[in-house]
Amino acid sequence: MSDTVETAARTAPAAVVVGIDGPSGTGKSSTSRAVAAKLGLRYLDTGAQYRAITWWMLANGIDVDDAAAVAQAAGKPVIVSGTDPSAPTITVDGEDAAGPIRTQRVTAAVSAVSAVPEVRTRLTELQRAIAAEAPHGIVVEGRDIGTTVLPDADLKVFLTASPEARAARRNGELKGKEAADLAATQAALIKRDAADSGRKTSPLAKAADAVEVDTTDLTLEQVIECVVTLVEDKRSA
Numbered sequence: 001m002s003d004t005v006e007t008a009a010r011t012a013p014a015a016v017v018v019g020i021d022g023p024s025g026t027g028k029s030s031t032s033r034a035v036a037a038k039l040g041l042r043y044l045d046t047g048a049q050y051r052a053i054t055w056w057m058l059a060n061g062i063d064v065d066d067a068a069a070v071a072q073a074a075g076k077p078v079i080v081s082g083t084d085p086s087a088p089t090i091t092v093d094g095e096d097a098a099g100p101i102r103t104q105r106v107t108a109a110v111s112a113v114s115a116v117p118e119v120r121t122r123l124t125e126l127q128r129a130i131a132a133e134a135p136h137g138i139v140v141e142g143r144d145i146g147t148t149v150l151p152d153a154d155l156k157v158f159l160t161a162s163p164e165a166r167a168a169r170r171n172g173e174l175k176g177k178e179a180a181d182l183a184a185t186q187a188a189l190i191k192r193d194a195a196d197s198g199r200k201t202s203p204l205a206k207a208a209d210a211v212e213v214d215t216t217d218l219t220l221e222q223v224i225e226c227v228v229t230l231v232e233d234k235r236s237a
């Protein structure tokens, strides 16, 4: 090894692992992607994986309300996540699933599928393997990253926002596609939060050592800057 390479290896910052959790519409995906891109880290959307397995169950005629049937099928689909924050991808059995996993049908079914312990065990293993392989570190977002998937993460962030703000953000995305009225969007969000927070296995929860950021009155840029600063503080500590 040359002197220059040895010096570079010695001075490169250690890999940093960041977990970002919170309910729907708090800004997890947008913030995590931007923070990862700014800091040269990989990015993993674990919600997309739960959506992907749910999409496969629906496409294969599995009754998503039959936990035993979901558990039996949980090992079948091959889910692959691309972790480049500028172009994240997700495939199921080699097929691009990025579009189909965002439909209302999948959104309405995902909490039931993600409550099944066999589904969680499988995806948690996959998520840990992806995080362990990230050369410079990774930002992983979801519901149970700080509590279950990566309890030793260098930084844990828990994003919150009022139900009104979250529903307005979600409706902004749906405009022109599957537009819903604000009250219906808010009711659906609250129902999903309750299911995700109330399940037995790794529910949506803030880890005791997570930093909570209320994004209700912050712009997306402000949230990104806040998390970048938290990561840099950790790195220099």
Ligand SMILES: Nc1ncnc2c1ncn2[C@@H]1O[C@H](COP(=O)(O)OP(=O)(O)O)[C@@H](O)[C@H]1O
Binding pocket: 022, 023, 024, 025, 026, 027, 028, 029, 030, 031, 169, 170, 172, 173, 215, 218, 219, 220, 221, 223
């Ligand atoms: N602080 C914010 N202020 C306004 N809009 C935001 C903010 N954070 C995120 N958004 C917007 O809200 C929508 C949902 O954000 P997203 O990152 O997908 O949330 P989550 O992953 O928590 O469900 C996106 O359209 C995003 O651009």
Ligand SMILES: Nc1ccn([C@@H]2O[C@H](COP(=O)(O)OP(=O)(O)O)[C@@H](O)[C@H]2O)c(=O)n1
Binding pocket: 023, 024, 025, 029, 046, 047, 048, 050, 051, 110, 111, 112, 114, 115, 141, 142, 143, 144, 145, 192, 196
């Ligand atoms: N780590 C995770 C991530 C998502 N999920 C489940 O997957 C669903 C979809 O997650 P998502 O992050 O795509 O949801 P949005 O907030 O983007 O709508 C959640 O409602 C949970 O049921 C989970 O159980 N655990």
